[in-house]
Amino acid sequence: MEKFDxxxxxxxxxxxxxxxxxxxxLVRTWRLRETKDISLWMFLLIGAGIFLWMVYGFLIxxxxxxxxxxxxxxxxxLILYLKIKYR
Amino acid sequence: MEKFDxxxxxxxxxxxxxxxxxxxxLVRTWRLRETKDISLWMFLLIGAGIFLWMVYGFLIxxxxxxxxxxxxxxxxxLILYLKIKYR
Structure with missing residues (x-):
């Protein structure tokens, strides 16, 4: 880990x-219990990407x-869970 | 820039x-022209954050x-523009 600069x-x-x-x-989806305007693909792709970013962070x-x-x-x-639950 | 590993x-x-x-x-919002289920705050925060990540990327x-x-x-x-346009 580099110095805290x-x-x-x-x-x-x-x-x-x-x-x-x-x-x-997350709060909005939890309250509205509606997810029509949200893209499932957006949150699937960003979830997979974030996971790889985390691995990348460990590597560098x-x-x-x-x-x-x-x-x-x-x-x-959690947003993905709600999107699938209230699709 | 480090080597391509x-x-x-x-x-x-x-x-x-x-x-x-x-x-x-972006495609979904463009087609539906409805953004009720999308959080304006999510896209404001992620937009500001992404801008700083870009600066951070240049620094490191x-x-x-x-x-x-x-x-x-x-x-x-672009998503923010549509969110404000079709709020």
């Missing part, structure tokens, strides 16, 4: 933003990439 | 998956991070 800090802010972006979608030992994608994967999985 | 290849596959994930959502000179986020930013901006 400015670039890592920026990466962590980016990580917090992209990861937290799935929270309002990059903290922001690992942390962001680990949490995002859980959130996207 | 296995980790970079995996990163590029991850990049293609997460970036291409926005295409089916990481090809997959730069490429993925550059294309994703355009796609997310």
């Amino acid at each position: 400015g670039a890592t800090l920026l990466g962590l802010v980016a990580a917090v933003l992209t990861t937290s972006s799935f929270v309002p979608q 030992r990059d903290l922001p990439v690992i942390a962001a994608n680990m949490v995002s994967f859980v959130l996207v999985s | 296995g980790a970079t290849l995996l990163g590029l596959v991850a990049a293609v998956l997460t970036t291409s994930s926005f295409v089916p959502q 000179r990481d090809l997959p991070v730069i490429a993925a986020n550059m294309v994703s930013f355009v796609l997310v901006s």
Whole structure:
């Protein structure tokens, strides 16, 4: 793991933003119980991609990439579950 | 830029998956012209985050991070445009 520098800090802010972006979608889907306007393919592809990003983060030992994608994967999985449940 | 190794290849596959994930959502929103079930906050946050990821990619000179986020930013901006247009 590299030293905690400015670039890592920026990466962590980016990580917090992209990861937290799935929270309002999860809350909205949970409340509305409607998913017609959401693309199943979007969340299948982004879920698979996020999983690979996480593996990539471990390979390049990059903290922001690992942390962001680990949490995002859980959130996207929950949105996918609701999308399939309320399709 | 580091050499083109296995980790970079995996990163590029991850990049293609997460970036291409926005295409089916864009197509769906374009066709349906309905965005009720989509969270505006999700796409605002992910757009801001993707922009910072792109800057981060330049700082750490990481090809997959730069490429993925550059294309994703355009796609997310288009989805945001449609979300605001058909809110």
